Amino acid sequence: MTLAVKETIYKQDFQASLENASEPQWLKDLREKAFAYFTENGFPTVRDEEWKYTNAAEISKLEFQISNEQSESQTSELLKDFNFERNGFTALHLAFADVVLVTIPKETSVEKPLEFSFKADEGTANFPHVIVVAEAGSKATIIENYESAGKSLTNSAMQIFVEDNAHLTHYRVQSESAESYHIGTTEITLKRGSFYNSTNINLGARLSRHDVHLKFTVPGGEAFVDGLYLLNGSQHADTHSTIDHTVPNCTSHQNYKGVLNDRSRGVFNGKVFVRENASGTDAQQSNKNLLLSNDARVDTKPQLEIYNDDVKCAHGATVGQLEEEELFYLLSRGLSETLARNLLTYGFAEEIVNKIEIESIKKQLDEAVLNRLNANLGI
Amino acid sequence: MLLEIKDLHAGIEGKEILKGLNLQIKKGEVHAIMGPNGSGKSTLSKVLAGHPSYEVISGEVLYEGKNLLELEPDERAREGIFLAFQYPVEVPGVSNSQFLRLAYNEKMKHHGTEELDPLEFNDYLKEKAKIVEMSSEFFKRSVNEGFSGGEKKRNEILQMAVLAPTLAILDETDSGLDIDALRIVAEGVNKLRSADNAIILVTHYQRLLNYIEPDFVHVLAGGRIVKEGGKELAIELEEKGYDWVKAATK
Secondary structure, three states, X not given: OHHHHHHHHHHHHHHHHHHHOOOOHHHHHHHHHHHHHHHHHOOOOOOOHXXXXXXXXXXHHOOOEEEOOHHHOOOOHHHHHOOHHHOHHHHHHHHHOEEEEEEEOOOXXXXXXXXXXXXXXXXXXXXXXXXXXXXXXXXXXXXXXXXXXXXXXXXXXXXXXXXXXXXXXXXXXXXXXXXXXXXXXXXXXXXXXXEEEEEEEEOOOOEEEEEEEEEEOOXXXXXXXXXXXXXXXXXXXXXXXXXXXXXXXXXXXXXXXXXXXOOOEEEEEXXXXXXXXXXXXXXXXXXXXXXXXXXXXXXXXXXXXXXXXXXXXXXXXXXXXXXXXXXXXXXXXXXXXXXHXXXXXXXXXXXXXXXXXXXXXXXXXXXXXXXXXXXXXXX | OOXXXXXXXXXXXXXXXXXXXXEEEOOOOEEEEEOOOOOOHHHHHHHHHOOOOEEEEEEEEEEOOEEHHHOOHHHHHHOOEEEEOOOOOOEEEEEHHHHHHHHHHHXXXXXXXXXXXXHHHHHHHHHHHHHXXXXXXXXXXXXXXXXXXXXXXXXXXXXXXXXXXXXXXXXXXXXXXXXXXXXXXXXXXXXXOOOOOEEEEEEOOOHHHHOXXXXXXXXXXXXXXXXXXXXXXXXXXXXXXXXXXXXXHO
């Protein structure tokens, strides 16, 4: 029964977009396969272990107008690498994906950050797909930006390939409207001696879900996967990540922080796999959450699965309120309780914001943090 | 009288630690409060600063003639009370200069004096930092984060210099300091000492008092002041140990 409803919403649109698109046959086939997967499996439900804490039922009931810019869509065989079979969202995404392909040529250092900005209009469903290939020895920074107006659905994906000795910095900022739905997937593949450094900021959306899947495929890669979610009202934000050490001598660092106010809810699920032959792995994972209200809630689950003895791994998670001693220290210097609490919260978030090297983003985030705190810290 | 403590009984988690403490302090004076571990020195510091975990059971504390115990910790600070912490707290993500400017301006606001903008404050801060020989490199760093023990204590005195308290309570400021850091901290305190303020030095050892000469020494044992005198009392204590006082009071 529910399948029929979904079909009526998306099937006609899918057929139309397929007919209109001037795409190679393999891609049309791929899209059909993806849509068939969606039709068969539907949207994930809370019965699905990976979606236990995030109820997407609301999205499945809503009708959006497909925002499609297929005419400008690019294609790349790398699309075949995208794992659309993760769930109904990834399948639906690939069926409609608007593809942009960016290649940073070999041994090239790009000074200016490459910016990908997406703004969802009210009532639309959007499926942006960006493929970034950082060729051997290249160096670049990418900025991925999501905004929206009113109630909309963004179901995006990014595929990132960091090749031998390439160096990629990635900022992802989701600041959609408080009524919108945001589902995002980031896949990262790292090669020999490559370096990937990401900061994922979640500020907006009524319901957001970001899946990060990072894989070391050749020894000697290093990655930072950091993030900050800043939630208030009845926002719900879920981050699921897998960091997969399949080969020796790779290093991963993951530091996610959450600040939750009002009735907001956060989910962090981070899996780090250290496979049998991944000796010399160094994997660190941390998720710290600050609850500013008694009604805010976080479900955090950092997980390490290690199948090799020669590794250095650590993980941890905390959920708590501001430390009494820290608060007293600030009060004892004459800061009012409100100011002291705001300053400590700001400081908590700043650990993530401070690592951002682009002043404009840093400033935007500083402002967003202060704005959320409703605080004038005079900073 | 700047501070008047009358028959103060106070404690933590239902345990009475201060058992009838009396103390009077005038502006321009430096008082050393000495005593063995567990005598109530830190409790006294925390109670004066208004730490929420400590409770006053009975007694009175008047500050500039007003009931201090009615004031919240931040109000006490804006009224001129400063506690230099034995274990200064790290505040990640907040720079020393941001923090100090906020604290300074809160106090100025309270007293209806002009607040300083970041540039003006930076000049003010630079001037004050000379007192504890701190370079401006410390301004940008997060408050106390990654500071050595000595740097943390110097940072406390820098805060004292910036906030210019009327009553400063230095809780074991000498603990964990090597001789050079001790000298810098002590010289800093001496520079801040004036006829308009008073300082309470809470310490276990006489060592600090070689550098900062107190006008009065009070020995605390079992939650009460058991002996009082001038600076020579500290030297006597150093020679004879606390057992001497404890024995004398039994």
